[in-house]
Amino acid sequence: MIGIADAEPIPFPGFDRLILDYAELQAVMSEQRFASWRTALASVMGIYAITDMRDGRQYVGKADGAQNICQRWSEYAVTGHGGNIELKSLTPSTFRFSLLRVFDPSTPASVVDAAESHFKEALGTRKYGLNRN
Template sequence: MTLTLDSILRSAGIDPTEAMVIRHAYVREHEDTGLVGIHADSTDAEILYYTGRQSAKQRVFPVAPPKVWVVFVREGGDRARLWSVVENRREISNDGAVRTFDLSVSDQLADLRNRLVIGWRSPRTWWINGTTAAKYPVMEIADAQPVPFPGFDRLILDYPQLQAVMRDHRYASWRTALASVMGIYLITDTRDGRQYVGKADGAESIRQRWNVYATNGHGGNVELRTLDPSTFRYSLLRVFDPATPESKINEAEEHYKRALDSRTWGLNRN
């Protein structure tokens, strides 16, 4: 059974009947509006700007375009690679020649940007309604590019990012780095600023400890069990080599609890 765009859209919560699908081509100038086109080196901001300016001719662009636009870029032949999903907030202006729309990039299908390739069956049509595009075949879902590890002292993750780091193959190098150290970490509840100082020592690495948080949200900590982890932010205060004596890690943990006053004003109970 051939995989189609329909299942991809629906998995992202996009109803094809309430979406339109666009395939941009690299051109110097838009043939309908005369506006500067896009090219292989165009930035995301330039592509978004280009997408938001459409012809005022009714035969060229829908009179009432839907809220969701799924935007592809022509890759040659009948292939089209996903650029992004954008939300049409409203029409800003219409001077009789060009209509301008207020567009914002959506998180929908964000993990498939530049990876999803579909077969475009209407070579002379650059936009189609979602129900038609839903029948188009998925030709490729490329491997995602690995994300470089930023370094221990630059690591700040929200809860969805933590879960991605622990599960997504793009973050394999991050997991390797976190598995190589023990240390002291900080969890901040961004709703009220309260902080929790924790440690990973003995046979437990930072990766192992954080993987528990990614799984259940609280890591077994009593004070965190009653809170929603969706607003937690994770960072490292200090890392140690696995050969470091446990007593030294305990001293460091105690120092940070006192320095941040996390027992009195934060989420530490001991």
């Protein structure tokens, strides 16, 4: 009998080098070879961008408080939209996920909120993108 060995672990590339399409996000959140990635993403809160590669529109979101990046992105991997109204009508297979800034879990929520607001303003995601707030 021939068995298939577990896939070789893939080293985490670092927070500032992480760009995933939707299929890659699903793999990262479910496959054993990406366990170190989930550990790293679970260790930080942060601000992330989702870009719809069909038209370039972006959504800026945050994971803070009791929720870390791994938890938040796991929701996207399952639903495709994470509960965000503007994303629900789109096809997640064209989404690209990236981190804009990471924070230590002890960072006050007000600091994370200010950073999220800054990126929404800087990238114009309220006026031209996929953020409603």
